[in-house]
Amino acid sequence: MMLVYLYGLYRGLTKVSYEIPFSPEAERILFQIVTENEWDFPSARIHPISLKWFFQQEKMSKSLSHQLLRFCRRNTSNGSDIIAHGKNSLVLDVNAIAELIAGGDNYGATILVCLMTQLVKKEGQEQEIISVANLMATIIDIYPTISDQLFLLVLIFKTLCSVQHATLSDDETWLALIVKWINSIATKAADIWNHESLLVIGILCLILHHSANAVLIEASKTIIFSSSLVSTINSAIHAACLKGPALVDHDEGTSSGEILIFVLLLNYFTLRSLHPVLPGIMDWKVFLDPSDRVQSFSFIGIYCHDLCRLMHFGSPVVKLAASYCLLELFTRISEQRNRTGEELVCATKYLRSVMAVLEGLVFYSDLRVAMNCGLCLSMIMGWELPDMR
Template identity: 55%
Template sequence: MASSPDNYVARLSVCLLIQLLEEESQEHDIISVVKLLTMITNIFPSASDQLCLHGIGHAIRTLYHNSSCGSSPQVSMAMTYLMFNILQSVHPEALCHDEAWLAVTVKLMSSLIPTQSVKCWSGEGLRIVAIFCLILHQSTNKVLVEASKTIFYSTSLASTINSMIHAACSKGPSLLDCDEETSTGENLMFALLLFYFSLRSIHTVVPGTVDWKKILNPSNRMQPLSTVSIHCHDLCRLLHFGSPPVKLVASYCLLELITRLSEQRNTSHEELKSFMAYLTSIMVILKGLVFYSDVRVSTNCSLCLSVILGWEKVDMTGARVIAKNTWWRLIVEEMAVSLAAPSLASKSFINHHKPAVHVAVALLKLQKSPEWMRTVFDGPCISGIIKNLEVSNVSSEMVLLFRELLNSRFLKEEQIACLNRIFQECRKRLYTEDCQNECSDEKLEKRTITADDLGEVCEYLIHVMSSTKSLDLDCGDLQTSKRLLEEIELFFKTSSTEDDR
């Protein structure tokens, strides 16, 4: 009933909570109502829309600003659970005109960053950080804008995160022991997640206001921070020394930074010659993770590499450096030889080599690709890869690779004809499949977690983070199917253009 717009349950529940708060009712009565609403939103996530439309934001603001219960740890904890449940499932339309969340965010910020120096966040503090992540995530839909600005423009929060990252990076190899179950590991994970969602939010809410080149400059560490920020070299340290979960979140943060820097460079046509040595050191870390066991990490690293390789004009010697660098050849040869090996290119095996495809494609797109590329992708190698291709293991990355090989005139006519047949069969299968139900079920399952388990909260935020990128790796996903269809259509278009020539 609370999730349905056809009755007054949501409105009455909100009114009851506001009345209890304004009348300074017994603490246990307030907690009971808050827990009831939390249970409802946990079982029926759609109830969050009705609660927001009927003023739950005003009720939360009343708790923190007009009620003595706002200082109660028990009431505050119950309310953070409710806020997390609401923000993870509410649709942006229900938050369009709710300015109460700004006052709530300011109050939460004051409790998270007290006057004394903060070394680490408590469990309650981590839940507040998770709420901030969801507010920032919602802001990418043009809601809760002012609340988001309060978060990513908080100098106190920026200073706290900077201190945490500096302390983590100073551990060096011992950082690997700080997994997500330790206090240091939990704080590091939530700090990285907050930074990622800040990057996404600030790009949407106030686009064009950040000079992304500053994050490439290590000398900026000691300068006052105006926004929540982590420098690229610190992210690279976390990628190199961090535990698997830290590597994962750091890789998403670095990809977001590199993407924004690329957009700024393309828009302003700025040169990055002064950063070439620094970018080279970043690429050293990234190249070492192209074949990392977590394909999400390796994909993010390879995408970062492909973007940086696209900046070959930052230094006219870039092409010569690439040609002489044995790591590039090692990556491409490992991928090509493995994919061409007889009877080895299973679906899971090809997935493992998806990241290296982005590196190979970036090298092929250079104005002057390395001469050794033709030695690696010779006739027998390409024929071997095509022989291992089946409708069930065709991915958008594989189609992208063959499209770029086609553009570079690496493919023979019979190879193109064979690929056309395989891709046509794949396209036919995709048109007849219905993946919508599977995607909807997965989304619903992810929305019904509770905030009492910080491990689950962290996993949920990672899920939200990864779903914002079109890098889905499961062939059953609707987004992946769409990308694959687009790549197949582009291959056919390129193939027909080559025929016209």
């Protein structure tokens, strides 16, 4: 392997001086040695030029992927300490890999992303997936501009879409990432969220989705009770409701409509996760607060009458998302009422206005919206409130 590393340095130098000759046959033999024998790349003393040259060879990708996984299994530090050997060689560490990927002109980022994808698809060991994710996160902390190369947000999104609930653990890595993501979107108004911001919202939705199966509980609490995120969402809903009939023009084809849909999705998954995240604590009746309220929620949430406004004035897709939110809300209220036996105290005038919106959509062209509204009406009538015969 010393010879192989030396050869990598020799070939890497040909980038500088094209007069250096090499033997394709000798190179073929060396690659064969590498792929057919056990070797320990993570502990190698290797020149940076040699390291880069190896990662520029597409035919080495499979072997290097295996070595990166071996590195991730072994690496327990944050990679902040560079272990130098002489003037120009070093032991492979996180800093060396980060510098390699940041420099571009090699397959380092591609190999790392493919490795993570393969682990997820093959339902690899949980610790292996976490170790590779930690490596990627550490690399981005060292060189933030690398995030585009690693497609980290897309990778995490796809991972959460396909991973089994039981394989997720609620460790500190998730909390650190969530805080970073929330800060990236909550520092700007929702109406100027870009594609990356919406991708972050999608990831938060998936985390909340998994929490409904009693995993990622602490991570979900961080999302639900984020004051900056709550404030941003409240402002977005307030602005949407003020549009009145003009809201119908804001659908998935417009920036504002797309953002509103993502906000409604985040609210929906929050409603689904509140029960397992805060078992027995949530009083679902607070969502029926009348329109003259003076205080907003301290957690992610949309009042019943705001959802009704969005259903009444919104575009077809906004109506759909809002109707699912309202159905989830009414289901939780009914479950609480049946469990505790408490009578629902709510102004008749308020509930009649809600029912008027629901009745207006019972025969809506989208059968999903119509069904959701019909189910909501059935639950209201099942509450058997006075003066609501």
